Amino acid sequence: MKVVSAVGIHQYEQALESLELYQQTIEMGLQIILQENHQQLIVSTPNKLSLGAVIFGSDQGMCSQFNEQIAEYAINNLQELRQIQDVTILAVGSNLSSLLNELTEVKIEKSIPMPSSFSSSNRTVQDILWEIEKWRLEKENGQIILFYNQRDPYSIFKPSKFNLFPLQKQWLKDLQKRPWKSNCLPIYTMDKEQLFWALIGQYFLLWLYQALFSSLASENAMRFAAMQLAQKNIEERISSYRRKFQQERQETITEEILEIIYAL
Numbered sequence: 001m002k003v004v005s006a007v008g009i010h011q012y013e014q015a016l017e018s019l020e021l022y023q024q025t026i027e028m029g030l031q032i033i034l035q036e037n038h039q040q041l042i043v044s045t046p047n048k049l050s051l052g053a054v055i056f057g058s059d060q061g062m063c064s065q066f067n068e069q070i071a072e073y074a075i076n077n078l079q080e081l082r083q084i085q086d087v088t089i090l091a092v093g094s095n096l097s098s099l100l101n102e103l104t105e106v107k108i109e110k111s112i113p114m115p116s117s118f119s120s121s122n123r124t125v126q127d128i129l130w131e132i133e134k135w136r137l138e139k140e141n142g143q144i145i146l147f148y149n150q151r152d153p154y155s156i157f158k159p160s161k162f163n164l165f166p167l168q169k170q171w172l173k174d175l176q177k178r179p180w181k182s183n184c185l186p187i188y189t190m191d192k193e194q195l196f197w198a199l200i201g202q203y204f205l206l207w208l209y210q211a212l213f214s215s216l217a218s219e220n221a222m223r224f225a226a227m228q229l230a231q232k233n234i235e236e237r238i239s240s241y242r243r244k245f246q247q248e249r250q251e252t253i254t255e256e257i258l259e260i261i262y263a264l
Contacts, residue, residue, distance in 0.1 A: 011118055012217035013151075019210050026206065027175055029199045032186055034176040050086040052141040053078060054128060054164075054208075056148040056215035057096025059114045066149065066157070066222050067096045070215075073159035074147040075104050088139060090131050092124070092212070114216070121216075125208050132164075132204075142166070148211040149218040157218035164207055167200065 055074045057067045078087055088109045091097035097111035110131060115121040135141040144165040152158040188195055 012213045012220065015118075015213045016210065016217065019206055019213070023203075023206055026199055026203050030172075030196070030203075031175045031178055031180070032188070033192055033196050033199075034172060036192070050088070050139055050141045050143075051078070051081065052088045052090070052132065052135040052139070052144045054090045054092065054132070054144070054146050054211070055096060055100070056146070056211055057091065057093030057099070057114070058215075058219045059093050059095055059116075060219065060223065066219060067093065067099050069157075070147060070149050070159050071096060071099050071103055074161075075100075077145075077147070077161060078104075078106070086139070088135055088141065090128065092128065092215075114219075115212075121209070121212060125205065125212060128208055128212075129205065146207065146211045148215040150214040151218055151221060156221050160214070162207055162211065164204060 053074060055070060057070055087106050089100065089104075089106055091100055091108050091111040093114045094111055097108055100106075100108055112124065112127050112131075115124045132144060135144070143163070146162045146164055148160060148162075149157040150160045190198075
C-alpha cells in the first residue's frame with residue numbers, strides 16, 4: 001500500500017501541474033476578450049441569499065484526521081456567513097457525509113463517492129458539475145464554494161477553500177490589465193460573449209478537477225505518512241525485541257558459564 005500511495009501522490013501532482021498550464025491557457029483567452037470591455041460580459045448574481053458548498057473528503061482508511069479537519073474547517077466557514085439563509089451541501093466521500101451529519105444541523109443535499117482510481121475521476125467531476133447546475137437552476141444559488149485539502153510542506157496537508165461562483169471581479173480586472181507577452185495579438189471569430197462563457201465554463205471545470213486532485217494527493221500523502229510511521233514503529237519494536245533477546249541470551253550464557261566454573 002505504501003508503493004500504491006507513492007504512485008498516487010506522483011500521479012495526482014502531475015495532473016495538478018497540467019491543470020496549472022491549462023489554467024494559464026484559459027486566462028490568456030479571457031485576457032484577450034477582457035481587454036475590450038469586460039463589464040458587458042458579467043451577468044448579475046441572483047438576489048436570493050443562498051449558498052452551495054462542495055466539500056471533498058475521503059472514503060479510505062489510514063487517513064487520520066483528514067475528514068475531521070476539512071469538515072470542521074468547512075462548517076466554521078459556513079457559520080461565519082450568517083447572512084446566508086439557505087445552505088446546500090454536497091459531500092464528496094461517504095465517510096465525510098456521515099461525519100458532517102454529526103457536526104452540523106444543515107442537511108446534506110447529496111453524497112457521492114470519491115473516485116476509486118485516476119481514470120474514474122472524470123465521472124466524479126461530471127456528477128459534481130451536474131449537481132451544481134441543478135443548484136443554479138432550482139435553488140438559484142448566489143454563491144458556490146469548494147472546500148478541500150491541499151498539500152502542505154509543513155503539515156502534509158491543510159484545509160483550503162475556493163469561491164467558484166460568482167466570478168471574482170478583481171481577478172477579471174487583473175486579467176484585463178495584464179500585459180500581453182508578445183507583439184502578436186491573437187484574433188477570434190466566435191461571438192465575444194459566447195466565447196467568454198465557454199472559457200468560464202472550462203475555468204469552472206478546471207477548478208473542480210483541481211480541488212478533487214488536490215484532495216486525492218493530500219489523502220495519499222497522509223496515508224503514505226501513516227504507513228511510514230507504522231513501519232518505523234514496527235522497526236523500533238523489532239529492534240527492541242532483538243535487544244531484549246540478545247540481553248537474555250547473554251545472561252543465559254553467562255549463567256551457564258558460571259555454573260560450569262562453580263562446578264569445577
